[in-house]
Amino acid sequence: MSPSFASRSVTIVNPQGMHARPSDLLARKAMEFDSKIEIIKDGLRVDAKSIISLLTLGAECGTELLFEATGSDAEAALEALAELVKSGFAVQETNQ
Amino acid sequence: MKFTDFVCRDALNADIGATEDKEDVIRNLVSAIRDAGKIPPDEYESIVEAIMDREELGTTGIGRGVAVPHTKHPSVDKIVCAVGVSKEGVYFDALDGDEVFLFFLLVSPTDRPGDHLRALENISRQLRNDTFCSFLKQSKTNDDIWQLLEESDAGKYGA
Numbered sequence: 420m421s422p423s424f425a426s427r428s429v430t431i432v433n434p435q436g437m438h439a440r441p442s443d444l445l446a447r448k449a450m451e452f453d454s455k456i457e458i459i460k461d462g463l464r465v466d467a468k469s470i471i472s473l474l475t476l477g478a479e480c481g482t483e484l485l486f487e488a489t490g491s492d493a494e495a496a497l498e499a500l501a502e503l504v505k506s507g508f509a510v511q512e513t514n515q
Numbered sequence: 516m517k518f519t520d521f522v523c524r525d526a527l528n529a530d531i532g533a534t535e536d537k538e539d540v541i542r543n544l545v546s547a548i549r550d551a552g553k554i555p556p557d558e559y560e561s562i563v564e565a566i567m568d569r570e571e572l573g574t575t576g577i578g579r580g581v582a583v584p585h586t587k588h589p590s591v592d593k594i595v596c597a598v599g600v601s602k603e604g605v606y607f608d609a610l611d612g613d614e615v616f617l618f619f620l621l622v623s624p625t626d627r628p629g630d631h632l633r634a635l636e637n638i639s640r641q642l643r644n645d646t647f648c649s650f651l652k653q654s655k656t657n658d659d660i661w662q663l664l665e666e667s668d669a670g671k672y673g674a
């Protein structure tokens with residue numbers, strides 16, 4: 420099966436933005452998929468499977484991020500990541 | 516936001532030992548902040564506990580030999596950061612499984628998520644530079660650490 424490409428825009432909704440905890444959750448979720456997954460913001464392109472790279476985006480609440488995935492599970496990967504972001508990382512988000 | 520904007524010059528430790536575990540390292544760095552007068556001494560335990568609680572939720576070992584243990588706390592009105600360096604590495608349950616050599620411990624005010632995010636952004640951007648990381652790991656004294664932070668802020672490592 421040839422690799423597919425998927426992309427979508429997602430907005431950060433949790434009030435504290437993408438600090439260490441959300442970045443950790445996002446990276447761990449991204450690592451569940453085989454596809455290469457990148458996140459783009461203001462021309463900066465980072466690997467979604469690397470927490471330290473995600474933190475370099477400094478994405479505050481309200482920031483729109485572009486997600487791109489290439490691979491056999493590209494669509495599924497972006498679906499899962501978009502859900503996580505839209506939920507405000509609510510499952511395990513705390514005030515820390 | 517540059518390192519010199521939020522790192523406390525008097526709260527650096529170039530000698531974190533390999534025999535220390537995660538809690539030892541955290542206590543060590545919070546002591547440094549307390550001794551530098553940046554937190555009230557009677558809040559020491561409360562801050563250590565808050566940082567340990569945060570670690571329970573998920574390790575702050577973010578990969579590449581770096582950890583960012585942190586908490587928000589009402590006793591500070593501006594972000595405070597201590598930096599520690601361990602030559603041998605400390606097991607921190609990091610995402611990539613590797614040991615941690617560089618610790619940036621952050622205590623942030625409860626109502627300023629933007630500052631906290633800026634600090635994390637700055638730390639992660641500058642630590643993506645391998646040369647900077649490598650030099651920092653080799654710091655022998657607190658002055659070495661500070662000098663490297665200043666150099667990185669000045670763009671010496673291309674960040």
